[in-house]
Amino acid sequence: MKRLFLFLLNLFGLGLAAYAQPTFHENGVRDKRPEYSLFKNATIHVDGRTTISNGWLLIKGDRIEKVGKDFEFPKSAQVYDLAGKHIYPGFVDVYSDYGMPEIKRTRGGNFYETQFNSQKDGAYYWNQAIKPETKAAEIFKANPKGAEDLRKIGFGAVVSHSKDGIARGNSALVSLANGKENEVLLKSDVSAHFSFEKGSSTQTYPVSLMGSVALLRQAYYDAIWLKNGGSSSERNLSLEALSNSMTLPAVFHGKSILDALRADKIGKEFGQKYILKSGGDDYQRIDEIKKLNTHIIAPINFPKALDVEDPLDAEAVSLTDLKHWELAPTNLGKLASNQISFSITSSDLVDKSQFFGNLQKAVAHGLDKGAALDALTNQPAKAFKIDNLVGSIKTGLIANFLISNEDIFDAKAKLLENWVQGQKFVITDLSLSAINGKYKVNIPGFTKLEVTGENDKPALEFFENDTTKIKTTTVRDRNFLTISYKKKEAGSYRLSGFIADKKISGEGKDPNGQSFTWSATLEEATVEKAKTDTTKKAELPKVGDLVYPFVAFGNPSIPAKQDLLIKNATIWTNESDGNITGDVLIKNGKIETVGKNLSAAGAKVVDGTGKHLTNGIIDEHSHIALFSINEVETVSSEVRQEDVVNSEDINIYRQLAGGVTTSQLLHGSADCIGGQSAIIKLKWGETAENLIIPNSPKFIKFALGENVKRGNAPQAPNRYPSTRMGVEQVFNDAFTRAIAYKKEWTNYNNQKVKTGLIAPRRDLELDALVEILDGKRNITCHSYVQSEINMLMKLADSLGFKVNTLTHILEGYKVADKMKARNINASTFSDWWAYKMEVKEAIPYNAAIMTKVGVNTAINSDDAEMARRLNQEAAKTILYGGLTEEQAWKTVTLNPAKMLHLDDRLGSIKKGKDADLVLWTDNPLSVYAKPEKTIIDGTIYFDLENESAKFRSVETEKNRIIQKLLLEKSKGTPTVRPSTRTRPSDIHCDAILEYDGVSVENLDEYLEKMNNQN
Incomplete structure (x- = not known):
């Protein structure tokens, strides 16, 4: 009986799945049997490296049944003869937000609209930017228009996630077929997503890139703690989700190559190999990208040509922007030629119709066609572990494939059909009759009509005489045309016409609403030109060389020792x-x-x-080469300047020209306890990591006075402290907590052999303070007023920590004896005063007096411009105070080396x-x-002998690319005006906010300024 039952099933060509009922109830007939479709005689591109000539593809419902040649197939199959056509796997975009809810951003989240606590209800993380509990599968809504836009450029499936927050939650694999959510949702929890952008969070923290890094690191440590037993003391859905997602492919969104390197550093700390969403500038440091040994998701939104016709715009545009416009199309080819696993995303394209044009531009700039197909199909599928569902044309996979009339990467190729989950979507209808040619018309005032353009997107022009013509706006829907045009005197005309037997005829309405009939008869058809031989490989476009770093005065190669x-x-x-x-x-x-x-x-x-x-020269107090200066919380000891070093900052080169070789990059003075310092050597052209001195002593920035209590702020922030008394209490509270935290860890480490003992929660903020207590991290404190300087010294004595350096210290001459007794260093200005109330008692003799008392004293810059003249600032101590030349020179060399505990080598x-x-x-x-x-x-990073040649090289390169852009504009290429946004070179301690990588004191004023400039 069982054999008979199976025989009957096979006899009718049905598997058991054919009768599987949908989980959603439907009224009426529901017998949806899978249909067979056979596609014959096509060139089948199984993947980027495997091609079957005259191949056959059989699909059954939404699955691929068989791929090969001349095999048996069910007689019920619908057969499509695709001789001369190509079949490709449907493209897969693994960095999409298709079907995700709109992200609503509101004002707030900056220093002057403070919101320190999360406003999200429920058992979630304390910061709104950490939302790993977000599941794309649960919030996905099918979007027919969005799906259609993606299908038109070849995509059949996307990995979609909510692009909101620093920890953004998990993605879902979604089909672009028509159907309900339960029909097109292919897989949940595909990957976990992260970024440095806090998104819609209205919480003030973080306001900086370094704060984003610190917040994510803390969330990871909290998730690990919760997993290892911390859940017994609290329930946190965000941390549970983050912990669970650590087994998934993890994707990090970055805006630049520097973001990619920054994210990789975080990944190494937590055993995460991030897939990196690129900013499209990988080519600038391709060797570094290769070392990461990971998958890159590369955008294809190449920068638009810049309009440099105005000489002022041409003068103002940066060499970086010019070179990126020229070199960005080489990015994908560079990834491929360096054997870096990568995929291509359309996500950054505002106008999706540019996708194939940009893809062909990448091919023209060196991207191998096979690598291009791989990057759109099986490479993303493999990287996200969904290659058992999509990404190639193989038996058992979802029936997502494309049909084109020619090689899909050729400029004249047309995407004909996009089959998604076995559903047919016509992109270009080749069955349309050809209508290009010259026509005789019977419309009064016109002599002829000429039709050009694509068959499905014709361009019509009416001729009033042999030279005067009127362009139209025309839409073709199969054999029906809708035409509109304007005459200067009369107004707008609207026509409709039907195409039949070499004739177009129909009705129209004039500007007065009067109807009339019209017709056009073909007199001379346009014969399609024979295809040119494309077998000869075209020469790659000539582009300029890379420079390191990728800014003006960069070198063709990194200088060698x-x-x-x-x-x-x-x-x-x-x-x-x-x-x-x-x-x-x-x-x-x-x-x-x-x-x-x-x-x-x-x-x-x-x-x-x-x-x-x-x-x-050693600059003990600098803020150059940083993407972030300040965080917003009163205690921000968890943030690190080393996380935000900007190796592309032109100030590195400018200060080399002033003799500076080492700088301590300090956190600003917005917080009582600021972030951890980075000590760098100004190795122009090296990566951020290679600028940092290995195993250098650890430092941290503290601050006193007007800055931390915001005495000079345009409006008072809702943040403690607002008085100098409150500043003292912040230090007292922070170190009291640190002492208790240290004791907790000491007790744990002494007893951890006991069964079931749970490790304390690691707190990055308190870790840094414990390092201070243990003498492993040194304090540099922003200071001005004698009373507060005395307060900090006494507080340090009582709590058991040491102050290494008092910086600014403009009233140091009043307390030099107390500083000497505690072996506290002084890092001061030569002659700054009168720029705010608490410096009113500053004197230019300060450095000399402290030196003569026996305090190790340095002259610092705290200013990008002053750092170029620190030799002259040191010389002022001879004028003011009578120091010897040797003493004066040591204030910018040996003395700061001693402060930084680097005098054994510097x-x-x-x-x-x-x-x-x-x-x-x-x-x-x-x-x-x-x-x-x-x-x-031992490496020459600045050579005055080469300066003139460098200036000429910059001007020559700018002019070469400008000429190229002028030629592009003359060809009709769309252009955009160059951006005038530049990073301010003069960043000080009190710079607060960060916007587009720029630190600014007042966001509203900054935006208004930028808008006026643009």
């Missing part, structure tokens, strides 16, 4: 030898020998005759120390002195 012998210079040793005349030999980035009449085989000889050789010219040297044209304390060569670790 070399052995150097600098001879016959006046050497400022900063050691007991004082100034001597002699030679310095540099080997392997270190000072090998200091002496006279030295020689070294293979070393490059530099003549120092009549010149002065010093060690590099700050003087001595055998074994780092070869960070500057060769000056004159006495370095002279206003006439110029750095001729600035050397870091």
Whole structure:
């Protein structure tokens, strides 16, 4: 009986699944049997590397049944002869928000509209930007219009997620077929998504990129703690979701190559190999991208041509923008040629119709067609572990495939049909009759009609005589035309016409509403030109070279270390030898020998005759090369400047030209306890990670006074503290909590062998404060007023921590004896005063007085421009206070090296120390002195000899690309006006907000300024 039942099922061509009933109830007939469709004689591109000529494809319902040649198929199958056509797998976009709810952003979330607590009800994380509990499958709504737009450019399935927040939740694989949500939702929880953007969160924290990094790190640690037993003390749905998602493919959205490197660093900390959504600039650091060994989701929204016809716009446009316009189309080809796994997303395209044009542009710029197909199909499917459903044409996969008339990457190819889940969607109807040609018309006032353009999108022009013509707006719907045009005097006319047997006829209405009949008879059909031979590979467009970094004055390659012998210079040793005349030999980035009449085989000889050789200037207080300066919370010790180093900042190069080789990048002074510092060497062209001095001592920024209580703010923020008394209480509270936290961990570590003991929750904010208590992290404190300086010193004594440096310290001359007793360093200005109330008692003798009392004193910049002249700032201490030249020079070299606990390798010219040297044209304390060569670790990063050539190179390269853009505009290429937004070079301690990577004090004023400029 069982065999008979199975026989009957097979006899009728039905499997058991044919009778499976939908889970949604429907009224009426519901026998939806899967139909067979056979596609014969096509060139089938199984994937980017496998092609079947004259291939056959059999589908059954929404699945691929068989792929091959000349096989048996059910007689009930509908057969399509696709001779001369191509079949491709349906494209897969793995970075989409198709079907997701609109993200509603409201004002708030900045320093002046403070909201410190989450307003999200429920057992969720404390910060609204952390929302890993979001599940795309639960909020997805089918969007027919959105699906149609994506189908038109070849996509059949997307991995969709809500692009909102720092931890954005999980995605879902969704089909672009017509159907209800339960029919097109293919897979839930495909991947987890992250970014550095807090999205719709109205919570004030974070206001900076470094805050976003810290918040995500803390959320990860909290999720791990909860998983390891912390859930016994609380229930948190966000952390549970984050913990569970750590087994899924994780995607990190970045805007640039620097974001990609930043995200990878976070991933390594938590064992996450992020798939990286690119900003389209991977080509700028392709070797670094390759080292990441991960999958890249690359956008195809190449920048529009810039309108540089106005000489002022041409002058103002940056070399970076010019070169990116030219080189962005090479990005996909660079990824492919470097064997980097990548996929292509349409997500950043505002106008989806540009997709194929940009794809063909990428192919023209070196992207292999097979790699392009892989990047749109099986590569994204494999990366997201959905290749068992989509991504290629194989038995058992979902029937998502494309039919084109030619190679889909050719400029003249047409996408004919897009089959999604076995549903047929016609994109271009080739059955339409050809109508291009010249027609005789019987409309009064016109002599003829000419039809050009694509068959499905014809362009019609009426001729009043042989030279005067009127363009129309025409829409074709199969064999029906809708036409409209205007005459200057009369107004608008509307026509409708039916195409039949070499004739178009119909009715029209004139501007007065009067009806008339019209017709056009074909006199001369336009014969399609024969296809040109495309077998010969076209030459790649000529583009400019990369520079490192990717800004003006970048180098064609990263400067290399070399052995150097600098001879016959006046050497400022900063050691007991004082100034001597002699030679310095540099080997392997270190000072090998200091002496006279030295020689070294293979070393490059530099003549120092009549010149002065010093060690590099060290700026103890700087804010250059940073994407973020301040966070918003009173205690922000969890944020790290090393997370936001901007290796592309032109100020690095400008300060090399001023003899600076090392800078401490400090958090600003908006918070009582600010973020952790980064100490960098100004290695122009290196990545952010390579700028940071390895294993350098740890520092953190504290602040006192008007800035933290916002005494100069345009409006008072709703944030504690608002008085100097409150500042003291913040420190007291923070360190009291840190002491208790340290004790908790000590108890745990002493007893963790006990069964069931749960580790304390790791708190990044308190970790940094415990490092201070343990002497592993040093304090640099922004300070002005004597009373507050005394307060901090006494508080440190009582709570058991040490203040390493008081920076600014403009009333240091009043408390120098107390500072010396505690071995506190001073980092001050030479002669700044009168820029706010708490500096009213500043004097220019401050540095000299503290030096003579015995306080280790440095002159710092806190200013990108001043840092270029720190040698002159040091010289002022000779004028104000009578310091010797040697004492003055040490205020910008050896003294800051001691403050930073780096004097064992920096700050003087001595055998074994780092070869960070500057060769000056004159006495370095002279206003006439110029750095001729600035050397870091034995590498010349600035050479005055090459400066003129660099200026010429920048101008030549700008002009070359500008000429290219002018030619593009003359061809009719759409253009946009260049952006005038630039990052301010003069960033100070009190810069608060960050917008588009720019730190600003007042967001509304900044936006208004930018709008006026544009």
